[in-house]
Amino acid sequence: MATLEVKRVFKTFEGLKSDRFYVLDDVDFKISENEFICIIGKSGCGKSTLLNLIAGFTKPDNGEILLDGKAIEGPSAEKGVVFQEHGLFPWRTVKQNVAFGLKLAKRKDADQRADYFVDLVGLTDYKDKYPSSLSGGMAQRVGIARALATDPKLLLMDEPLGALDAMTREKMRVEILDIWQKKKKTIIFVTHSVPEAVYLADRVILLKDGQVKLDQHIELKRPRQVRTEAFQNYVHELEQLLTDCDDNVFSE
Amino acid sequence: MATLEVKRVFKTFEGLKSDRFYVLDDVDFKISENEFICIIGKSGCGKSTLLNLIAGFTKPDNGEILLDGKAIEGPSAEKGVVFQEHGLFPWRTVKQNVAFGLKLAKRKDADQRADYFVDLVGLTDYKDKYPSSLSGGMAQRVGIARALATDPKLLLMDEPLGALDAMTREKMRVEILDIWQKKKKTIIFVTHSVPEAVYLADRVILLKDGQVKLDQHIELKRPRQVRTEAFQNYVHELEQLLTDCDDNVFSE
Amino acid sequence: KEKESQDTASKTTEGESNSANSETETKELFKIKAYGEIDPQVSAQQIIAKEMGYFEEEGLEVENILLSGPSERAALVASGDAKLSFQSTYNNISLAANGVEIALLAPLANAGGTQSVVARGDLKITSAKDLEGMKIGMTSGAGVYIAIRRMCDELGVDINKIEFVTLQAADQIAALERGDIDAMACWEPWVGKAIDNGGQLLFSGFKSNLPEKKGDVHWIDFHMTVQTTKAFYDENPEQVAAVLRALNKATTYINENRHEAAEIIAGKINLEVDECERIMGNNVYSMEFNQEFVDGTNTMANFMMETGNIDAVPDFYSYSYPEALEKVLPDLVTIEK
Amino acid sequence: MEYKQRKKISFIKIDRHQVIRIVSLIVFFLGWQFICMINETQELFNPKFLPAPTQVIEVAVKYIMDGTLLVHIGASVYRVLAGFFAGVVVALVLGILITKSKMFDNTISPLLNLIGPIPVYAFLPIFIIWFGIGESSKVGLIAYATFMPLLTYTIDGIRNVNPIWIRSAMSLGASERQVFIKIVLPAALPNMFTGMKVSLALTFSALVVAEMMGADKGLGFMIINARNWFKTGDIFLAIALIGILYSLFLSAIIRIEKIIFKWKKDGLDGAIE
Amino acid sequence: MEYKQRKKISFIKIDRHQVIRIVSLIVFFLGWQFICMINETQELFNPKFLPAPTQVIEVAVKYIMDGTLLVHIGASVYRVLAGFFAGVVVALVLGILITKSKMFDNTISPLLNLIGPIPVYAFLPIFIIWFGIGESSKVGLIAYATFMPLLTYTIDGIRNVNPIWIRSAMSLGASERQVFIKIVLPAALPNMFTGMKVSLALTFSALVVAEMMGADKGLGFMIINARNWFKTGDIFLAIALIGILYSLFLSAIIRIEKIIFKWKKDGLDGAIE
C-alpha cells in the first residue's frame, strides 16, 4: 500500500536563472499502488526537483504531497532513493552499504538481508569490495540493492542508468523490471530516454517547463518488444511532444 | 589526402589486468581518404587504446601505423583529437580554446579562423565564456571546433557524445555529419552505440577482444532513416555479433 | 678585608645551623621551588646549597628549576609562580619598575668581570678610538653597555660613532665568526666561546686590554641576586632566613673549594668542568650587602631608564630588604637604609 | 511579489551574519578593556601584563608621532614581500625541476625531507655563519620558510595536471616546452595559490625569527626588543600589526586568485532544506 | 616472454630510484664529513660551527651512555603526542560546532582570524602569565599550534561532504545525529588527515618554543640550551632527532591513513609514453 498524491505543487529557487518563475508550476497527479511511473522531459524541466520533493529533501512552496494520505515530512526509509551518481558511501564495502539502512533500523536479520539483496543484484563475489573497485553498472546495482533492502513503499530513481554504457544499461533495465515484478514496489523512475520510459513504465508522465504536459498509459504487454510497431509508435508520439526535431532523430 | 594504414598492430600494458595478454592483438586495416569510420565494441575491447596509438600518444609494441605512408611519430596537429571528456582548457575562453592550435602555428588569420569555427558549431554568443559555464553538449562542440580549427587531415573522436543526454546527442550527430561533409575530413569515430555507428559511418569496424571481428560497409544513402528496415537490419546484425543478449535488448 | 668578612660569615653560619638542625628534627621540611638558570653565575650558590645539603640543614626541601635563559623569568615572577628566584639585578629592576612587588634579599655574586667586549681575532686595535665606526653586536639595551660607556668616557671615544647591532648572544658568535660584526658585547659563557673561536678580549668590567689602558679597571658592577616575591617575604620570614643561611654556607664553600664547587655545578648543568671553573673565576661570589651593590644597581636602573626600557627608576628600598640579611647575618650588611 | 519578499529575507540574513561577526569583535575588545579597567582598581593581576586596548592605542599614537611606527612597518613589509616572492620563485623552479627530472627528484627530495622539518629557529647560528646577518639573509630566511611548504603544493599541482589537457595540446601541435608553459603551469597555478595561503602563516612566523638577526627595525624586532624589556604594550601593538598585515596579504592573495581564476565555478547548496 | 622482460625492467626501475635516493643521502653525509675533515687541517672556517657527522654521533653516544638522550627524546615525544592529540580533538570539536551553528561560527571565527596569524613565539610571555610553565602549559602551546591550521581543514572537510551521501543516508532512515556520525565524520576524515600532515610541521616548531618555557629536558630544550652554550654538536644532534621524529610521526600518520582509507583509489598514468 503505497499511493502517492502530488497536489498542485509549486516550487521555485532563490536566485533561479530561468525564463520561467516556477521550476514546478502547478504539478498535480496521483500514483496508485504498485505502479511503475516514468517521468520524462528535457534537461531542466524539473524532473529532479519533483523527485527531491517527493523524497522529502526539499519542501514545496505551495501545494502538498501525500504518501498514503499523509504529508511528507522529510526523508525517511519509507521512500527509497536511487541517484544517478549512485551515492554509495565509499568507505563502506558493498555489503556494508547495503546493510546501512538495516543496521540503522536495528534489524536483527540485517546481515542475512544484506546478503540476500547483494545476491539479488548479482554481486555476491563483490560483497567485500569497496565502491571504488566497482564499475559504474555494478555501483548502480548496489545503489538499487541498498534502496531495496529497507523495504521502502516507494522507490524513487533519478536517471539511475544515465552514467552507464549502452550494454550495461540494457541489462539493468531488465533487472529493474524483474525486481519490480518480484518485490511489488511503487516506482517513480526519471529518465530522459523516451524508449527507456516506454519500455519500463505503466504510465509515462511528460514534464515540460515545469508542467505535466502528458500522462500516458502504456498499454503494452510485458516483456515488451522494442522492434514492434506499437512500441515505436509510443516512442514516436512522445518524442514528437518532447522536441521539435526533424525525422532524422532516431530512438535511443 | 589522408590515408591511414594500421599494420599488424600489437599492444599490451604493464600490469594489465585481463584474461588476455594483448589489448590489441594483430589489428590490421586501412582507411582511405575522406572516409567516415566508426569503431564499435564492448567496454574494454581496446577502442581507446587503438585511438591513442593512431593519435601518437602511445606506441605499438609491434607493427606500425602509417599516415599517408609515413610512420606516426607522436601527437601532432595533423591528427585532431576529440575526447569524451572534451578536454577543454578551463582557464581559456571558448574562443581562446579554439584559437589555441592556430596561435601555436602562428597563423595570422588565427582570430578570424577561431571566430569562424565558433560560429560553425553555433556558439557565437558564448565566444568569451569559460568552459565552466557551458553545458556538456556545448563543451563538446567547442572540442570539435578546436580540433577542426587546425585543419587536421585526420579527425579522431573517442566517444565524443558519450557524456551527453539523448537530445543533445542527436543534434550533435547531425552536426558532425554536416561538418564532415562540408570539410571533407577523414574521421575515425569511436562509440559503443551500434545505431550511432550505423547512422554515421561509411564503414563500421567491430573490435572484440582486441581483434577486428568485422569490417562492414554501410550501404545506405544519406541522410539515413533510422526507422527503415535496412537500417534496423544493420543494427540488428551488428548487435548480434557484439552481444549474446536476448531479443529483449533494444537499440539505443 | 673581604676575606675577613667571609670568615666571620662562615663562623656565624656554623653556629646558626646547629640550632636550625635541631629544629628540623621535629619539623617537616618546607617545600619550595627555586627558579634559576643553567649558568654558574646566576645559580652557583643555589646548586651548591642543594647538593651539599645546606638547604636541608636549614629545614628546606628545595627543588631547583633551572631555566635555559632569563627571557621568561619576569613573566614567571609576575605570575606568582616563581616565589623564590635567582636572577641578575637587571631582572629585579625591570620587575620593580613594572610594578611587580618583589623583595630583593641579597647579592650573591658580582659578574662585572664577565661583562666584556670581544673583537675579531684579526682586528688590529691600536687605540680605543679605533672602535669608532665599528659594528658591535649586542642584545638591545644590555647592561654591558654601561661598561662600554664608562670606557668611552674615560678614553675619549665617541660612543655615538659605534654602530650597535641587535643580536642575541648565541648569534653574536656566529656573526663575529663570519665578520658581519667587528666585535661583540656580551657576557659568559659567550665571552669564553668567542675567545676560544679566536676572538680577542678588548676589555671586561674589571680588566682592560686596550692599548691606552691595560690592567684592572672598574667599569661596571653587575650583581646576581636572590629574590622572593613580596608576598612570600611577608608571610615566611623564617624560611627567608633559612634560605639566606644556606646560601651563605654555599658561598663560603664556593670560595674555599673552587674546583670541587665547579665540578658539582658542571655536573648539574651539563658543562665541561674547565669551562665552568673559568666562568666562575670571572665572578666574585659574595653576599655582602654594601654600598657598591646599591650604587651598581642604581647605575643600572638609571641606564635602563635612559635607554627607555623602564619609565622611571624605582626607589632601591622599595624592592630591596637588607633587613632580612641583617637579621641572620648582620656582618654582611654594611649599609644604612 | 513572493519572489521579492524572498530576496529581502536573504538580504537581511547576510546582514545579520555580518552584524554578529562585528558585534563579536566589539564585545571582545570591550570585554578586554573592561577587564583591564576593573583590574586597575581591583588589582587582580599586574596590569602591565595585559595592557588595555586604549593603552595599546596610546603606544601606537606615540610611535606614529615620533615616526618610528611607519619605519617598523615598512621594514617588515619589505622583508615579507621580498622573502615571500623569493620563496615562491624558488618553489616554482625547484618544483619544475623535480617534476621534469626523476633523477633530480631522487637526488634532492631525500635531502629536502631531511632538512624540511627542522624549525628555522633551531639552525639560526648556522644560518648566520653561512649567510650573515644582512638584509638578504633575513629575506633568505623568510624565503626559506615560505618555500618549504609551498614546494609540495607546486609538485602536486604539476603532477596532477589533467593528462587530457596535455594530450589535447600536443595534438593541437604544441611542443613539450609549449605544453609546459601553456598547459602545465596555468593548470598547476590554483594549487600553488592554495600553497601560498598555507605558507603565508609560516612567512610571518619566520619574520619574527629573521628579525632576531641584527635588525634594528621591523615588527619582529619590536617584539623581540619589547620581550627583553617586558614592554607588553609594544608587544601587543606589534602583534596586532602583524595580524593586520597578515590579513591584508591574505586578502590580496585571495583577490588575485579571484581575478586569475575567474574561470572557476563555485557554489554547492545544502543537501536538504 | 616479452611480458616477463617488461616486468623485469620495471623491477629494476623501481630499484634504481630507491638506489639514487639512498646514494644521494650517503653522498651528502660523506661530503659533509669530508668537508669537516679537510677543514680540520685547512682551517677554512671554524670547525665549531660545523661538527662532522662523526662528532655528532660521538655526542649521541655520550648522551646514550649517560642515559640523558632517552630522557630528552621521551619528554619531547610525550609533549608532541599529547599536544598533537589535544590539538586534533580541539580542532574537531570546534570544527563541528562551527559547521553546526552559524551563530557560533559568526562569534568565534572573527576572533580566530584575529589571533590565528600571531606567531606563538610572540605571545610567549603572555602565555606564561596565564598558563605558567608547567607541563600542561607546554602541551597546551603545542596543541594550540597544531589546532590552528587543522581547524580550516576540518571545517572544509565537513562542509564539502558530498550532499548525495547525506541524502542517501537520510532516505535510508538516518537521523540528523546519525548522519553526522556515520556520514559527515568519515567523509571529512581524509581532509582532516591532510590537515594533520600539514600541521605536523608546526607541531614540531612549537615544540622548540614550548621547551623555551622552563623545560629541563626535551629536544627543544637541548637546542635552546646548546644555543646558549654554543654546543653545535648538541644542536645538530637535536636537529637530527627532531627530523627523525618528525619523519616517524609523518609516516605513522600516512600508514594510519592507508589503513583507514584503503577504500580510496589511487594511480594516474602519464599522459603520453
Ligand SMILES: Nc1ncnc2c1ncn2[C@@H]1O[C@H](COP(=O)(O)OP(=O)(O)OP(=O)(O)O)[C@@H](O)[C@H]1O
Ligand atoms: N538549488 C537550486 N537553486 C537554483 N536553481 C535550481 C536549483 N535546483 C534546480 N534549479 C533549477 O531548476 C531547474 C530544474 O532543475 P532540475 O534539476 O529539476 O532539472 P531536471 O529536469 O532534473 O534536468 P536534468 O535532466 O538535467 O537532470 C533548472 O533550471 C535548474 O537550474
Ligand SMILES: Nc1ncnc2c1ncn2[C@@H]1O[C@H](COP(=O)(O)OP(=O)(O)OP(=O)(O)O)[C@@H](O)[C@H]1O
Ligand atoms: N594504461 C593502461 N595500463 C594498463 N591497462 C590499460 C591501460 N589502458 C588501458 N588498459 C586496459 O586495456 C584494455 C582496453 O582498454 P581501452 O581503454 O582501450 O578500452 P575501450 O574499448 O576504450 O573501453 P571503453 O568503452 O570502456 O572506453 C582494458 O582492459 C584496460 O583495462
Ligand SMILES: [Mg+2]
Ligand atoms: Mg535531474
Ligand SMILES: [Mg+2]
Ligand atoms: Mg574508451
